[in-house]
Amino acid sequence: MKLEQLIEAIDARVLQPGSKGRTEIAHVFAGDKMSALLERAGPETMLVTSLANTQLACVAELMDCPALCLVDGAEPDPTLLEAAARGDTAVVVCALDMFETCGRLYRRLYGDDSRRS
């Protein structure tokens, strides 16, 4: 699914656009532990987190992860956006809380009531 479709589903604001060729998203992983984000980040994964520090961009870059979504309307460190630009990672921020964000993303990715198979 295109990143734009997911952004639309959660009314997110784009702080740093990623490169156009890398915005296909197949999985979403949500978490606040850096180790877990590191382990689950991948080439078609968007990370959803309530963290907002520079290291997020570093993890995304190392793991070839195309997009980061910050929740709760977090104001990211300016260095995060710089690092994301360098690593070609999209950064979006959404005003909703973690639960609401994940719920909407899930519905958009997997449909209304269908279970993830």
Add this chain to the structure above:
Amino acid sequence: MITSCFPIVGGKLDDAGSASRRLKEQLKQIGVDGQIMRRIMIAAYEAEMNVVIHAFKGNLWVRLDRDRFNMEVIDQGPGIADLDLAMKPGFSTASAEAKQLGFGAGMGLPNIKKASDLFEVDSHAGKGTRVRSTIYLKTQAVEQPGGRGLSVQAELCIGCLDCLKACPTRALRVWNRRPSILSTLCIECTTCIGVCRAGVFKIRETGRNNQPREPIAEAAPQTLVIPRAFLTQFGSKIPPRIVLAVLRNLGFKDIRFTEEWEKELRRTVRSYAAEQQLYPVISPICPAVIGLIESQFPSLIAQIAPFMTPIEAAVEACSLRMATFVPACPSQRTLLEQADLSGRLRIVNPAELSGRLIPRLRTQSDTPASIQKQNTRPTRNGSHGPAVLEAWGVDNVVEILEKTEKGLAGEFRILELSCCEKGCYGTPVFEENPYVAQKRWSASGLERWRPVNVVSAKSPYRARTGMRLDADMGKAIEKLARIDELAASLPGRDCGACGSPSCASLAEDIVLDRHPGLECPVLRRGEP
């Protein structure tokens, strides 16, 4: 081999991760596979962050070998007080500041270990910590075991390494206690079947033209071609005569023995050899010996008499009827499968045919076998005259071929070599002692010869490429040099502990990248 060092500054959480980033750039240049890159990045980043969060400064050392990534992260810092505790997922001593940034979940060391193929950590309180991680760059380089006529039940292996030592072409490996066969080197000679105490090796049972559950014979009258030794496998109470009768009852009206073609081959080679200039002529009696020459003694190929092996000639003779063949060894099975172009031929392993016979033989053994009048006059078995050297057993065969290659066998006109003792009587597929089996056959009075034809080989015997190190000769030479150099650095004990049969084989396995993570356990332990 490339060595790099990336310095890490402690405490500076903001621009942490630069060592891992630079490492990634370097690895991208050499084309590391994506999944492997992920694992390396997890290990490198976690290790780097450990230094940043806990220590004053450190270095990320990387050594890139041909087949593996080695990382060593050494820091100067407080060290880890309790390593066991530090390895426990969830345990962390990170600062509140680090935790706020999402670190300090207590997953760092466990994650590095999970991402690594080899992992080590040691630490001195008050001094610092060293984390070592090795990740294999290739995950799969093993050739499939039992490529052709052999099947390998690796899970039965007890790790005795007998097969490793016995294999005449060094085609066996026991990596991680799992025996496997390098099919390019295997000549299917039955040696491994014979030495294995656990029954790991067998003639392969299923093939494209083997339908094991279909009734054998019964329907249309069929030809059965078996090694004579098969009839001698049921003990002294059930002589070959009875076995033969029961086979006929099964519906095999025409029962032939591979030895009929073997005898004719021997005879033909004798007259062929009389006209040859190049001595000795090698009789293609045993397909495994042919395989041995083709792969290990290519200079002797011109000396093989240009005829089909007996089992192939038998297939030719039966090509127009339904025939069932019982191979005595994996190499015969492979030849049968190759020769069966029409798909008419049925291949049944000895064990399977025995399984069908045994219930019927039980009822038979009750009827007293008429005691045959035994001919006690010594038969002149194998009296070939001085110019024919008949030899059995793969060790003897190898030794004689080595002599022949050096020109030390010129006194013989013909070599009749078989890998198994007493020819097919000695295949480990059969249980009866080869001498007993042969005697039982010759006492049976069943020996009669029907005329059969020897068939010229359809294509000349050719060298096998299995030993070549590379299709490109220049590269093969380079590899050979590397193998020699590496072999010279190994202890030379040929102990087999690494899973390869000799130090030279280990060097070859490493250079040809046959399996990830190969190394010499003796050197690793630091023994002299």
